[in-house]
Amino acid sequence: MKVKEIAEKLNLTVICGGNGLDNEVNGGYSSDLLSDVMGSAQAGNIWITLQTHKNVMAIASLKDLAAVILVKGFLPDADMEAQSNEENIPVLGTNDETFEVNGKLFNLLNGK
């Protein structure tokens, strides 16, 4: 499923990185620990987190992640936003908490 479709179906705001909305998503990974994501997220995953600094995009890019979802209304720092646009990795926003986003995304990706 494309990032665009997930953003539409889960009512997520496209904050930046809009050129990457056609990135293909094969699953999700939820963590706020960067080494955990580095060690365990898979290429093509969408990353759910509340971290809002530039290193998030460095990791998303190194791991070939499809997009990042910021929970609870968090917004990216200016340099995170800039790198999201450069790398074409969308940052999506929601007021939902991680638990809710996880559940909705899981159901969507698994056709429930």
Next chain:
Amino acid sequence: MHFEFNVEGGNFSKAGTASSQLKKILKQLNVDPRIVKRVVVALYEAEVNIVAHAFSGTIYIDIDTEKIEIKLVDEGPGIPDIELAMQQGYSTASPEVREMGFGAGMGLPNMKNNTDRLLVTSEVGKGTTVEMTTYLNS
């Protein structure tokens, strides 16, 4: 092929620059994507450790047809007990660094899991050297 990168301690906005460059180089060399993924994880963690725990460092990368050799030499506080530092969850990172999501104590374990050979040597009060080898036909 030989490459060198400098790493500034404390400068998190540049963390990952060398890893990103190496990823590009390895892709251009048509290295197996599975190997590229592993090397990138290991180098990123090693690079971040210089940023988070040391003052400055240099990364030396040598690539031949058989292997990728990476050596990171830093000036910093050094590691008093390397065996302890290698344990998952052990971290001396500051509260500020932890708040950013670094400092989970998973960096050295990630490096171990994503290289064929990892050697950490250190002199307290002077610095740390990390050597990582990845074989291309493994």
